[in-house]
Every structure is written in C-alpha cells, then in structure tokens.
Amino acid sequence: MQANDDYILLLSKQFSGDISAGESSALRKWLAQSPENELLAAELRQVWEKSGDYGKVFSPDLDAAFRQVQTRINSGARPRMKAIPVAQRLMRIAAALALLLSAVWAYREFSTPPSNTVFSAGADKQLVGLPDGSQVWLRKNGNIEYPTRFSGDERHVKLKGEAYFEVVHDPAHPFFVDMSNGDVVKVLGTEFGVRMSSSELQTDVFVRSGKVLFSPKMQPGGVVLTGRQKASYDRASTRLLVDKSATLNELAWQTGGLEFESTPMEEVIADLETHYKVKITLRNASMRSCPHTALHTTQPIEKVLESLALTHQFRVSNPAPGQYELTGGTCQ
Amino acid sequence: MNPHDDTKEQQWLAGLRAGDESALRHIFDHYYTNLLGDIYRIVPDEDTCQDIAQEVFVELWRKRSELDIHTSLRAYLRRAAVNRALNHLKTSRRFVLDESEHLISSADTSSRDIRNKEEQQTLEDALHAAIRTLPEKCRLVFSLSRFEQMSHREISEQLGISIKTIENQITKAMKVLRETLVRHSDLSPAVIWALNYWWGA
Numbered sequence: 366m367q368a369n370d371d372y373i374l375l376l377s378k379q380f381s382g383d384i385s386a387g388e389s390s391a392l393r394k395w396l397a398q399s400p401e402n403e404l405l406a407a408e409l410r411q412v413w414e415k416s417g418d419y420g421k422v423f424s425p426d427l428d429a430a431f432r433q434v435q436t437r438i439n440s441g442a443r444p445r446m447k448a449i450p451v452a453q454r455l456m457r458i459a460a461a462l463a464l465l466l467s468a469v470w471a472y473r474e475f476s477t478p479p480s481n482t483v484f485s486a487g488a489d490k491q492l493v494g495l496p497d498g499s500q501v502w503l504r505k506n507g508n509i510e511y512p513t514r515f516s517g518d519e520r521h522v523k524l525k526g527e528a529y530f531e532v533v534h535d536p537a538h539p540f541f542v543d544m545s546n547g548d549v550v551k552v553l554g555t556e557f558g559v560r561m562s563s564s565e566l567q568t569d570v571f572v573r574s575g576k577v578l579f580s581p582k583m584q585p586g587g588v589v590l591t592g593r594q595k596a597s598y599d600r601a602s603t604r605l606l607v608d609k610s611a612t613l614n615e616l617a618w619q620t621g622g623l624e625f626e627s628t629p630m631e632e633v634i635a636d637l638e639t640h641y642k643v644k645i646t647l648r649n650a651s652m653r654s655c656p657h658t659a660l661h662t663t664q665p666i667e668k669v670l671e672s673l674a675l676t677h678q679f680r681v682s683n684p685a686p687g688q689y690e691l692t693g694g695t696c697q
Numbered sequence: 698m699n700p701h702d703d704t705k706e707q708q709w710l711a712g713l714r715a716g717d718e719s720a721l722r723h724i725f726d727h728y729y730t731n732l733l734g735d736i737y738r739i740v741p742d743e744d745t746c747q748d749i750a751q752e753v754f755v756e757l758w759r760k761r762s763e764l765d766i767h768t769s770l771r772a773y774l775r776r777a778a779v780n781r782a783l784n785h786l787k788t789s790r791r792f793v794l795d796e797s798e799h800l801i802s803s804a805d806t807s808s809r810d811i812r813n814k815e816e817q818q819t820l821e822d823a824l825h826a827a828i829r830t831l832p833e834k835c836r837l838v839f840s841l842s843r844f845e846q847m848s849h850r851e852i853s854e855q856l857g858i859s860i861k862t863i864e865n866q867i868t869k870a871m872k873v874l875r876e877t878l879v880r881h882s883d884l885s886p887a888v889i890w891a892l893n894y895w896w897g898a
Contacts, residue, residue, distance in 0.1 A: 370868050370872075373868050373871050373872060373875075374864050374867060374868045374871075376871070377842070377867050377868070377871050378849075381842055381843070381846065381848075382846075383842075383848045383849065405875075408875050408878055408879065409871055409875055411820075411878055412824065412871060412874040412875055412877075412878050413843070413871075415820050415821050415824050415878075416821075416824045416825070416828060416843065416874060417843075417844075418821070419738065419824070419825045419828050419840075419843075419844070420734040420735075420737055420738050420825075420844075421733075421734060421737045421741075421743075422734065423730050423733040423734060423737070423743075423746070424730070425729065425730060425733060425747065427725070427726055427729060427730075430725075430729060430747065430750075430751060431722060431725050431726075431729075433747075433751055434721075434725065434751045434754045434755055434758075435718075437751065437752075437755045438755055438758050438759075492857045502859075531859075
C-alpha cells in the first residue's frame with residue numbers, strides 16, 4: 366500500500382481538480398498498469414463522492430440566535446475572548462517582551478534600516494513571514510533577524526540556530542543567510558534548511574529544491590548545492606563534506622515525514638532514533654546494510670516499525686518504554 | 698456584472714447598506730443554519746460554531762457601508778465564516794505552528810467501535826463517522842480540500858504548514874476512508890454489486 370501513496374495523493378488532486386497535466390498523465394499510466402490500480406481508484410472516487418455531505422445538520426433557534434447578534438451589535442462588543450491558559454498567556458507576554466527588547470536593541474544597534482528579531486524560545490517551531498513573502502520555520506532556541514523591508518540589491522537575514530527556508534524566487538535580489546559564526550548561504554529562490562551547532566563549530570545546509578551557494582567563512586568560494594544535497598562544514602577539522610544524495614530526513618522536523626530511498630537499514634534506524642527520540646536495536650547484523658525504500662508520513666513510531674517489520678519480516682519487541690528491538694528479518 | 702445577481706439578495710444588500718436591520722434579519726434567517734454546518738467541519742464544537750457564525754453577521758452589519766461582494770452572498774458569507782473559523786483555531790490553540798503529530802490517531806484507537814456500529818450504517822454514515830475520528834490536523838486539511846475546494850497551496854498559506862505535510866495528511870485521510878469503505882463493502886453485498894456493475898465487471 367505504501368508504494369501507492371503517491372497515486373492516492375494524485376487521485377485526490379484529480380477529484381479536487383487541482384492536478385497538473387504532468388501529474389494527470391502519470392496517473393493515467395499507473396491506472397493502465399493493473400486492474401488493482403483501477404479498483405483502488407474506483408474505491409477512492411467513491412470515498413470522495415460519498416463523503417460529500419459530511420457535516421452536521423443544525424436546527425438552531427433563529428430568534429434566540431438573532432437576539433444574540435443584536436446584543437453584540439448594540440453593545441459594540443468585540444468578539445468574545447476565549448480564556449487563555451496562564452502558561453500560554455505568560456508565553457505571549459514573554460514573546461511580546463522579547464520582541465520589544467529585541468526591537469529596542471535592534472533599534473540601537475542598527476538604527477537604519479529598522480529590523481525585527483524573532484526568537485523561538487517556547488514553540489518547537491515558529492513560522493516567520495519575511496517582508497518579501499519568503500517563509501522561515503525557525504526551530505526551537507534559534508533566532509532570526511531581518512529588516513522590516515528589504516532594500517538594496519540583496520536580501521539579508523541573520524540566523525542563529527536552525528531554520529528551514531522557503532525563499533521567494535527573485536534573481537535580481539539574491540537572498541543571503543548570514544550565520545552568526547560568519548558562514549554565509551546565498552540563495553536564488555528555493556527550499557532549504559540551515560543548522561548551526563550550538564558550539565557554532567559546525568554548519569549544515571540541506572537543500573530540498575533549487576540552488577544554493579554555501580560559503581563557510583574559513584573556506585572562501587564555497588560550494589554550490591542543488592536539490593536533495595546536503596553540505597556540512599566542520600570548523601575544527603576545516604572539512605567541507607557534501608552528500609549528493611541526502612535523504613534530507615534532518616528536515617523532518619519541518620516537513621513532518623521521513624523518506625528513505627535505498628537507504629541502508631543502519632541509517633534508517635539512526636534517523637528514526639533521532640526523529641522519534643527512541644532507542645532501536647537491530648539484532649540481526651546481516652540486516653545492517655539492507656536497503657530500505659519508503660515514505661513514512663507523520664505516523665507514531667509503532668506504525669513505522671510495523672511497516673518496517675512487514676517489509677523486511679522483522680519481529681518487533683518493546684522491552685522498555687522508548688526502546689525497541691528488531692529481530693530476524695530477511696533482505697529482499 | 699455579477700453573474701450571481703439575484704433580486705432578493707440585491708434587495709437585502711441594498712437594505713443592509715441603508716442600515717435596515719430587517720434586511721440583516723432576512724439574510725440571517727436564510728444563511729445562518731448553513732453557516733453553522735460549514736463552520737462545524739472546521740471547528741466541531743457546537744457552541745463555538747454559533748459564536749463564530751454570529752460574529753460573521755455582526756461583522757456584515759458593521760461593514761455594511763463598505764461591502765464589496767463579487768460572488769453570491771452565500772459564497773461570501775461562507776468564506777467569511779471559514780476564515781473566521783481558521784482564525785479561531787490559530788488564536789485559540791497551539792495548532793498552527795505545531796506540525797508534529799503527538800496524538801496517536803484516534804481513528805486507530807476507536808476503529809473497533811466503529812466497526813461494530815458499521816453494520817447498521819449506510820456507507821455515507823460510516824464515512825462521516827470515520828472523518829469525525831480522523832486526527833485533528835488530518836481532518837482539517839482533508840475538509841479544506843474536499844469541502845472548501847482550497848488548493849494545497851492555499852491550505853498551506855492558511856494554516857502555515859508545508860505543502861508536504863498537507864499532501865501527507867490528505868493521503869492519510871484517503872487511506873483511512875478507503876479502509877472504511879472496504880470494511881463497509883465486506884458487510885454489504887449490495888455495494889460490491891454496485892461497484893461491479895459500475896465498472897462493468
């Protein structure tokens with residue numbers, strides 16, 4: 366079923382009329398491949414059509430409801446505020462304070478042009494909209510500084526920590542991420558992630574699509590990265606490593622899914638451990654290099670291991686909370 | 698010219714612009730119930746639905762002099778209600794920025810209950826019940842695509858989550874609903890017959 370996921374998505378796009386010509390022809394090819402595919406498509410079409418009047422039928426007391434509308438109009442009341450939990454309220458105040466302080470600081474530091482600084486202290490991830498329409502997902506404990514309006518020929522933001530960028534394409538105004546350790550990433554318009562270790566010694570760049578120039582401070586010239594590539598620069602060893610077929614699972618915090626393409630089982634397990642913060646032991650040493658291909662969407666770890674077990678005939682046990690063991694297994 | 702022109706609607710709107718509260722009442726009587734249903738798909742809480750729907754009319758009244766409606770009044774109100782419902786989600790909870798799925802799918806945990814009930818249900822009822830038990834984000838993304846005809850890009854902008862996540866959630870919803878269909882078909886030979894008939898087997 367996993368292998369059909371892409372086509373299930375294409376079918377849903379077809380039903381909603383949001384499908385491109387290329388996708389549509391891929392879908393037709395797939396449908397022609399087997400009667401099972403056609404059956405699956407028929408089932409999904411039924412699902413789509415028969416779910417159409419989902420909802421709830423209300424039979425409100427119109428007089429009473431309209432009186433409430435009148436009351437609201439006459440009192441000039443703003444929409445009723447929902448009670449906000451104290452923790453959340455404190456966080457809002459903290460965020461407001463942080464923003465205020467940083468604004469004061471930023472004002473003194475660079476009185477022209479004005480800039481914003483966003484810290485993601487509380488949330489796991491914070492979405493920041495830049496003035497050019499680009500979007501940044503700032504990971505916990507990071508901060509980003511950007512001007513309230515980009516001026517001049519270049520767009521610059523300052524980053525500390527880890528963030529994922531979707532940059533609006535504008536070749537006339539290249540986009541730069543200036544890291545607080547001096548490394549620079551130059552972009553033309555693309556989707557990518559940047560991470561600096563807390564020691565500021567290592568910088569990693571992951572590119573999902575588009576083209577990026579990564580210039581470590583100590584290595585002038587830098588390296589050009591395109592889709593599905595990853596580069597790591599380590600200041601201690603002054604080494605720049607480029608992985609040309611990265612799985613990009615280090616971006617899973619932003620995308621919400623892990624994907625593997627002929628990835629050795631050892632790496633699959635390491636990625637799962639990092640993403641789900643669990644410990645997984647692979648008992649069968651001969652499985653370590655077995656290639657695994659799958660897209661695991663935002664499922665709980667139990668589901669992911671279940672599908673892994675099904676593909677490779679593992680047995681899964683859970684000896685302690687957060688610990689899993691895979692035994693047996695055959696590599697096909 | 699507006700292709701959705703409708704004399705009755707135009708009269709109400711003209712009354713509204715002139716500050717006639719009875720025009721508001723006509724519009725309210727005509728659309729309030731439908732709006733509750735629209736909002737319910739996004740925020741499945743009856744009190745909140747009433748609250749949001751009433752605000753839509755309060756806002757309609759407040760903005761009466763500057764109204765600029767290019768669609769049917771129904772479509773305009775529905776869009777206003779949907780936007781308000783999405784805003785409600787954004788401001789009232791951690792929803793927007795949290796892309797991780799902490800909750801184990803409630804569809805998984807309750808599927809046994811659903812299965813027992815399915816025998817007396819029509820396929821539509823079974824599908825509706827399955828939609829209701831989808832995890833929140835999954836249900837929301839599916840609903841916006843299925844019922845509000847929003848493109849993935851638009852949903853992404855509205856919710857502040859990535860296209861990839863949206864695609865994953867829609868795929869997930871389709872798979873869960875297909876399982877419901879298959880289970881339901883197992884129980885009802887008529888559906889299998891209909892399917893075979895439809896596909897000329």
